[in-house]
Structures are given as C-alpha cells and as structure tokens.
Amino acid sequence: MNSRVLLVFTREAMTLFVSAVIGSLVVFGLLRLLGGDVALMILGQEAAPEAAIALREELGLNRPWHVQYLDWMGGFFTGNLGRSYAGGYDIFEQISDRLGPTTLLAFGSLIVSITIALAIGTYSALNARNARGTAVDVFAQLGIAVPSFWAGLLLVYLFAVYLGWLPAGGYVPMLEDPRASLVSLILPIAALSLGSTAVKTRFVRSAMLDVMNEDYIRTAMAKGRTFNAAVLLHGLRNVAIPVLTVSTLQLGSLMAGAIVIENVFVIPGLGRLLLVAVQGREVLVVQSLAFVILMIVLVMNFFMDLSYGLLDPRIADRKGKPTHG
Amino acid sequence: MLTIRDLRVSVGPLELVHIERLDIAQGRRVGLVGESGSGKSITAMSIAGLQPREARLAGSVRFEDRELVGLSDAAMAKVRGARIGFIPQDPTRALNPTTRVGPQVAEALRLNTDLGGAAIRARVLELFAQVRLPEPEVLYQRYPHQISGGQQQRVLIAMAIAARPQLLIADEPTTALDVTVQNEILRLILDLSRAQRMALLFVSHELGVVRAVCDDIGVIYGGRMVELASAGALAETPRHRYTAALIGANPGLPGGDEIAAMTGRRFAVIEGSVPAAGRFPAGCRFRNRCRHATAACAEDPPITPQGGNGWVKCWHPVGTEAGR
Numbered sequence: 001m002n003s004r005v006l007l008v009f010t011r012e013a014m015t016l017f018v019s020a021v022i023g024s025l026v027v028f029g030l031l032r033l034l035g036g037d038v039a040l041m042i043l044g045q046e047a048a049p050e051a052a053i054a055l056r057e058e059l060g061l062n063r064p065w066h067v068q069y070l071d072w073m074g075g076f077f078t079g080n081l082g083r084s085y086a087g088g089y090d091i092f093e094q095i096s097d098r099l100g101p102t103t104l105l106a107f108g109s110l111i112v113s114i115t116i117a118l119a120i121g122t123y124s125a126l127n128a129r130n131a132r133g134t135a136v137d138v139f140a141q142l143g144i145a146v147p148s149f150w151a152g153l154l155l156v157y158l159f160a161v162y163l164g165w166l167p168a169g170g171y172v173p174m175l176e177d178p179r180a181s182l183v184s185l186i187l188p189i190a191a192l193s194l195g196s197t198a199v200k201t202r203f204v205r206s207a208m209l210d211v212m213n214e215d216y217i218r219t220a221m222a223k224g225r226t227f228n229a230a231v232l233l234h235g236l237r238n239v240a241i242p243v244l245t246v247s248t249l250q251l252g253s254l255m256a257g258a259i260v261i262e263n264v265f266v267i268p269g270l271g272r273l274l275l276v277a278v279q280g281r282e283v284l285v286v287q288s289l290a291f292v293i294l295m296i297v298l299v300m301n302f303f304m305d306l307s308y309g310l311l312d313p314r315i316a317d318r319k320g321k322p323t324h325g
Numbered sequence: 326m327l328t329i330r331d332l333r334v335s336v337g338p339l340e341l342v343h344i345e346r347l348d349i350a351q352g353r354r355v356g357l358v359g360e361s362g363s364g365k366s367i368t369a370m371s372i373a374g375l376q377p378r379e380a381r382l383a384g385s386v387r388f389e390d391r392e393l394v395g396l397s398d399a400a401m402a403k404v405r406g407a408r409i410g411f412i413p414q415d416p417t418r419a420l421n422p423t424t425r426v427g428p429q430v431a432e433a434l435r436l437n438t439d440l441g442g443a444a445i446r447a448r449v450l451e452l453f454a455q456v457r458l459p460e461p462e463v464l465y466q467r468y469p470h471q472i473s474g475g476q477q478q479r480v481l482i483a484m485a486i487a488a489r490p491q492l493l494i495a496d497e498p499t500t501a502l503d504v505t506v507q508n509e510i511l512r513l514i515l516d517l518s519r520a521q522r523m524a525l526l527f528v529s530h531e532l533g534v535v536r537a538v539c540d541d542i543g544v545i546y547g548g549r550m551v552e553l554a555s556a557g558a559l560a561e562t563p564r565h566r567y568t569a570a571l572i573g574a575n576p577g578l579p580g581g582d583e584i585a586a587m588t589g590r591r592f593a594v595i596e597g598s599v600p601a602a603g604r605f606p607a608g609c610r611f612r613n614r615c616r617h618a619t620a621a622c623a624e625d626p627p628i629t630p631q632g633g634n635g636w637v638k639c640w641h642p643v644g645t646e647a648g649r
Binding site: 227 | 378
C-alpha cells in the first residue's frame with residue numbers, strides 16, 4: 001500500500017517540478033522573443049531613447065538572459081520580484097496578498113463541481129429511463145449552454161439583489177472571518193462552477209451508463225447487492241477516474257473563468273491584478289503573474305494525477321515497476 | 326428445490342428464451358448445452374435475477390418454496406449470494422479493478438453471514454485455500470490485474486460459495502480460460518458441489534465438458550429447451566434431432582463416432598446456421614435445418630416423457646420413422 005502511494009507521489013512530484021521549470025522558461029522566453037524590447041513595451045514605442053536606456057539599466061535588462069532568469073526565479077523564493085513601474089507597489093507582496101482569493105475560488109470550484117457532478121450524474125444515470133433522469137439531463141444541457149458570466153449576473157440578481165441572502169460582491173479573507181469568507185465565495189464559486197459542472201455531469205452520466213453494463217456490477221449483485229447498491233459501491237470509484245481526466249482538461253478554462261469572475265464579483269485576486277497590469281503594460285508584473293497562474297494549474301494538475309494514481313491501482317503498475325509475480 | 330415452468334425472458338417484443346420445464350433437485354448437477362446465442366446464459370442469469378436490465382421475466386421459477394419471478398430487486402438480492410451462488414463467464418472482467426480481491430470476497434461474507442471483522446478475513450483465507458489458491462495471505466492484498474485469469478476465477482468461485490448456497494450457477498466458467506487451467510477449474514467446481522452437496526446449474530457450449538460434470542443435461546436451441554436426459558442417456562441415445570446432430574459434430578464423444586460414420590463424414594456438420602433471434606421458423610425452431618422435418622413440424626412439438634425424468638420436444642425423435 002504505502003510503497004504504491006510513495007511511487008505515485010514521487011513520480012507526480014517529479015512531473016510537477018519539470019513542468020514548472022519548462023513553464024517558467026516558456027513564460028520568460030515568450031516575452032523576450034515575441035515582445036522584443038521589454039523597456040519599449042513598458043514605455044511605449046515612441047519613448048525617448050535615453051529613457052529606454054535608463055529603464056533597461058534600472059530593471060537590469062542589460063544583463064545576460066540566464067542571469068535575468070535566475071534572478072527572477074530567485075525572487076519567488078527571496079520575496080523580491082521588484083516594483084511595479086506604473087503602480088509603484090511591491091510585486092511579490094501584491095501577488096502573495098492576492099493568491100488566497102484566487103486559489104480558494106479555483107480549488108473551491110473544482111471540488112464543488114466534481115462533487116455535484118458525481119451526485120447529479122449518477123442520479124441521472126440510475127434514472128436514465130424515467131422522467132426524473134431526463135429532467136436532470138435537460139438542466140445539464142442548459143448549464144452547458146448558458147455562459148457563466150451571465151449566469152453569475154442572474155445569480156447576483158436573485159440571491160443578492162432580490163432575496164438579499166448573499167453579498168453581491170467583495171471578499172472577506174479566510175483568516176479574518178471564515179464564515180463571512182465562505183459566504184462571500186458562494187456566488188462566485190457557483191457562477192464559476194456552473195458550466196464545468198454541467199459538462200462533468202453529462203460525462204458522469206455516460207460513464208456511469210457504461211459502468212452499469214460492466215461484469216463486476218453483476219458480480220456485486222451476485223454477492224447479494226441490489227443493482228443500485230452495486231452501482232454506487234462498485235461503480236462510483238471507477239467513474240471517478242474518467243471524471244478526473246475531464247476535470248484536468250478543464251483546468252485551463254477554469255483559471256480563465258476565475259479571472260473573469262474575480263472582475264464580475266470584485267474579488268481582489270490575481271485576475272484583478274492581471275487585468276490592471278495588462279492595461280498598464282506592466283510586462284514584468286504580467287510575467288510573474290503568468291508564472292504564478294501557471295503554477296496554480298500545475299499544482300491542481302499534480303493533485304489530480306495523485307488522486308488518479310491512487311484511485312486506479314492499475315496506473316501505478318503500468319508506469320512503474322511491474323508487480324506481477 | 327428449483328422448479329422452472331414456462332420461464333419467458335423477453336426484451337421489448339422479442340422473446341429471447343422460453344424454458345417450458347427444468348427441475349433441479351437438491352445436490353443434483355444439471356447442465357445446459359447450446360450454441361452461442363441459444364439463450365443458455367440468459368436463462369442461467371435470469372434464475373438469479375441477473376438478467377440484463379432491459380429484459381423482462383414471465384412464468385415461474387420456484388426456488389426453495391419461493392416464487393422468484395416478480396420479486397423486487399431488493400428481495401432477490403437477499404436470495405442471491407446467500408442461497409444462490411453465481412460463477413461468471415469472464416473472470417478477467419468480473420472483478421472490480423479498483424479493489425483488492427480479498428475485500429471483494431469479504432463483502433460477500435459481510436452481506437450473507439453473521440461473521441464480523443477478523444473472522445471475515447480468516448474465513449476469506451480459508452475459502453482461498455479451499456479453492457486451491459496459493460499463498461492466500463499474499464493473494465488477499467492483490468488487485469485483480471495482478472493475478473492470472475485462472476486465479477481470478479478461483480477468487481470468484483470463493484465468492485460464490487462463501488455463504489454456502491444451496492444452488493451454484495456456473496455460466497460458462499471456463500470459456501475465457503487457457504485450456505490447461507480449464508480442467509482444474511472444472512475439477513474444483515465438481516469437487517465443491519459434491520463436498521458441500523450444492524446443486525449445480527452448469528452452462529456450457531461444450532457437450533463433453535457438461536457430460537463430465539453433470540448428472541442431467543438439458544439441450545437448448547433458439548431459446549427453447551428441446552431435450553432433457555441423464556448425461557449417459559443423452560450421449561448414447563440422443564432423442565432430439567438437434568441433439569443427435571450436435572453429438573455428431575463432436576467426434577470425441579461416445580456415440581459421436583457412430584453418427585459421424587452414419588453420415589459418411591469424419592464428423593457431422595449441422596447444415597445452415599442459427600437464425601437471428603426473432604427469425605426462427607414457427608413450430609419447431611430447428612426444422613429449417615433438420616433433415617427429418619415434415620409438414621407436422623410447423624406446429625409446436627409436444628413434450629414427450631422419456632426414461633427417468635427425461636423428455637424430448639420433437640415430432641420425429643430419433644428412433645421413430647421420419648418423413649424424409
């Protein structure tokens with residue numbers, strides 16, 4: 001048991017590390033290869049040459065690229081990523097302040113959407129041949145079709161403006177007031193999760209319908225389980241595996257959605273900062289933000305792959321040492 | 326102990342199986358032989374309430390003084406595992422791939438016995454030894470994909486007999502296995518049924534296998550049982566024309582050589598092929614492939630009692646004058 005967990009963990013941690021290094025190189029390289037002169041990007045193409053030279057000197061852009069890269073990477077560990085040129089704020093400080101809300105939003109949405117999709121999709125599959133299953137299916141279709149920002153606005157109107165149950169926007173830090181923090185996250189997470197939950201629900205439903213025909217469900221029934229109990233006890237874990245795959249594929253759009261939702265609900269997260277930085281042509285802020293967002297996706301991916309390897313014992317054996325005796 | 330009367334299994338308007346009568350007495354081993362698609366597996370599954378979800382049952386299956394047809398899934402689940410054990414066709418697909426095999430057998434004990442905790446584990450290890458699995462302790466912790474097909478089938482047999490059921494249903498238990506393993510599994514099933522005085526319903530497309538294991542054999546063609554006889558009588562003096570043709574196609578069997586010689590071939594071939602479900606002729610379902618068919622065969626043949634508790638469902642059984 002423990003050797004398998006260790007094996008999966010080590011392998012996924014190595015994948016995470018390598019992906020992070022490659023990702024950081026891509027983020028760093030893209031801005032320089034495609035963007036040309038960083039100083040001119042910040043100052044604008046019509047900037048005076050002297051100003052550009054001065055800024056290059058100030059930001060250390062004259063140093064060899066590997067020195068710049070290592071300096072930038074080191075900054076994440078020493079807490080020094082420089083200052084914003086236009087805003088004057090400390091970049092590292094801003095990012096670490098805003099990491100919390102975005103992470104909560106993304107992880108919260110991931111957990112909520114997987115849980116709800118498993119529940120609703122299973123219910124729909126078990127009732128595939130009656131009206132209740134069909135009704136669930138219709139709502140799932142609608143959920144896919146409705147854009148999340150519009151659904152978000154409707155949710156705000158209903159629960160914040162009309163019913164007054166939940167705040168329309170804003171964010172309370174978790175450490176300050178956990179309850180208020182969760183309450184402030186309900187609507188944003190709901191809006192962010194709606195579309196991806198609907199997609200996952202459809203997926204759970206079809207995966208569950210496949211699993212129902214598996215021989216091991218019949219075996220469980222032969223042992224003395226009813227059909228429904230056999231499906232829930234023996235099918236769910238097998239369905240969770242493909243659902244994790246779909247969730248991993250959705251991570252990119254989840255982060256993109258989080259950035260939109262942060263702006264709709266005025267949440268002081270990385271997405272808000274990113275929007276402001278892009279508008280202000282703050283190349284170095286954008287570069288660091290891009291890497292942090294990339295890391296969030298990679299870390300979520302890491303956890304997904306980890307649970308994937310733990311849910312399906314065949315994976316550890318397939319990629320690792322064969323345990324066939 | 327098990328009494329089947331006019332069991333019909335249908336999907337939508339299509340009737341897949343109609344078993345007019347089949348009885349299994351306590352401790353008796355009964356085989357069901359037929360070609361693939363003849364409906365033998367679905368018959369076996371329907372008895373245990375394991376038929377495909379879209380299938381509907383009608384007629385009567387009485388088991389231990391209880392009517393099983395029409396029972397709810399919950400009521401049927403109490404019979405399954407506890408009173409009726411089931412050994413599946415393809416062991417490589419029949420175990421849950423994400424769970425260790427020991428706990429999968431333990432589940433059967435938790436559902437059907439009063440045992441708890443450590444006693445369950447001990448009993449699983451005992452069962453593993455009983456089905457002749459090597460190193461039960463090690464095997465307990467294995468995942469299904471880490472053991473061989475033969476071992477998987479032994480695990481499934483351990484599961485099926487865990488609660489000492491009165492009836493064991495084996496649905497082609499060796500078809501998916503290597504030839505070398507097949508005999509060991511057959512031996513095991515036979516020994517277990519003898520030792521525990523379990524009745525056995527054994528389904529197979531191989532007449533030779535069924536003959537080796539069973540006391541009585543029912544022959545099934547096109548979803549209908551056409552003949553029932555003791556294993557010896559069936560091979561030596563088949564009565565139904567289909568049974569005779571089937572034996573003729575098995576040269577290794579006693580009687581097979583004789584019939585093959587009669588037809589002038591090394592082994593006989595049954596002309597034509599099995600029609601698709603719903604495409605069978607009215608009356609005797611075999612008549613479009615039968616060399617002895619007459620106009621009378623367009624009517625449903627009656628069941629004619631034979632020696633012992635055997636019977637044949639044919640207008641012109643072997644030993645009577647046929648039209649052509």
